[in-house]
């Protein structure tokens with residue numbers, strides 16, 4: 001039996017919502033918890049969708065963040081296949097797509113992000129896919145034909161991870177990246193060149209400074225016309241050109257929004273009864289001293305713990321160091337921190353010809369971020385180094401003959 005009748009409503013049903021609902025119980029929220037999700041499934045891990053799930057190495061059952069019974073046991077109610085259409089801040093209620101209205105005492109926006117759509121002819125042809133959820137991944141899995149030809153539009157995370165996967169199963173792959181280099185949003189030139197080289201070695205054709213102007217075919221996709229006039233044959237097209245945060249509900253009720261629902265370090269929006277976390281939220285980051293919106297699972301999880309505490313009127317500041325990972329072929333990239341505004345990059349290991357190195361990003365002499373490729377010990381070191389006030393000599397960080405453990409000890 002629930003001890004009080006307070007209502008918490010969480011909008012969205014993915015990484016942020018899954019964590020927030022559980023964290024609310026851990027923070028001893030004793031009233032009702034309702035999660036309203038437009039997905040047809042209980043929350044699942046999205047990262048495998050561009051990795052092991054596509055190759056069949058992970059099954060749909062293995063994707064679930066936790067079994068549905070865990071939510072049931074904690075008296076967390078899920079409304080699947082349902083959208084929140086409207087929020088009424090005055091009466092503290094939400095209107096659902098099934099016409100029902102539900103009252104809330106506290107509301108959480110975990111609405112995430114959606115794929116940015118390409119506005120070019122032919123995107124509706126059979127064989128053209130975006131990748132955000134399980135339904136998209138399932139459709140791509142069905143569409144994968146051995147000996148097929150794929151064009152991937154966008155050389156970001158989705159583009160390169162799916163390219164690696166498709167190569168693994170023997171599909172010809174061409175990646176079109178509009179910018180001058182792949183992964184330009186997140187890495188230094190040398191790291192982009194590294195990924196370009198490895199993908200080329202693995203048989204992927206990469207065209208940079210090129211975008212698609214039209215997708216051609218007759219019912220099914222047959223090719224992609226590029227901005228340089230070239231036409232590339234394809235029976236599968238995957239589009240990964242970034243995401244847009246789902247902020248419309250927040251905007252509709254006058255919350256502060258600027259590339260994300262604006263929240264403070266406690267995940268609170270400009271309405272004291274409403275929090276936001278995950279891909280949809282732009283938070284004040286205390287480590288970097290500015291507002292940022294992150295698109296990552298660790299952010300969705302940690303920020304949702306903070307949001308849950310705020311809903312229970314407790315203060316739990318969100319100041320976790322941002323980190324990211326990406327798996328491609330035998331490469332495990334782990335990124336610690338954010339490199340925006342860096343003025344120098346120093347390498348540890350050989351970025352030009354090996355498959356294992358660290359790129360240290362410096363800003364005014366201090367390490368602000370690190371890309372670690374197949375360097376798990378250095379990734380731990382990087383997280384500690386960036387989070388602490390301490391410094392290590394840059395020459396030592398670059399010197400691959402000094403063991404990472406020795407550097408960790410020096411930091412301690």
Ligand SMILES: Cc1cc2nc3c(=O)[nH]c(=O)nc-3n(C[C@H](O)[C@H](O)[C@H](O)COP(=O)(O)OP(=O)(O)OC[C@H]3O[C@@H](n4cnc5c(N)ncnc54)[C@H](O)[C@@H]3O)c2cc1C
Pocket residue numbers: 011012013014015016017036037038039046047048049050082083084085110111112113114131132133158246249277278279280294295296297298300324325326327
């Ligand atoms: C293929 C893929 C691979 C990825 N790999 C990695 C990785 O390796 N590492 C990493 O850190 N991150 C990765 N990410 C990013 C990561 O998945 C996201 O950062 C994370 O899912 C964000 O979680 P979220 O809950 O904030 O938002 P989302 O996952 O976007 O979920 C929000 C949910 O809310 C729903 N919703 C929105 N509005 C409403 C409404 N009004 N009513 C009801 N429901 C609504 C949306 O439809 C969606 O289901 C990957 C993403 C994808 C797509």
Ligand SMILES: NC(=O)c1ccc[n+]([C@@H]2O[C@H](COP(=O)([O-])OP(=O)(O)OC[C@H]3O[C@@H](n4cnc5c(N)ncnc54)[C@H](O)[C@@H]3O)[C@@H](O)[C@H]2O)c1
Pocket residue numbers: 050118153154155156157158159161176177178179182183184185210211212239240241242243295296324325326327
């Ligand atoms: N390992 C990970 O962390 C991981 C893996 C997959 C997805 N994700 C997340 O999923 C989301 C979507 O990933 P994504 O790869 O689509 O976004 P992204 O922002 O990482 O990359 C998009 C890429 O598409 C390019 N682009 C944009 N418009 C283009 C056009 N018209 N033609 C060709 N290229 C174009 C951009 O320059 C960019 O390189 C992001 O939030 C991402 O962080 C993360």
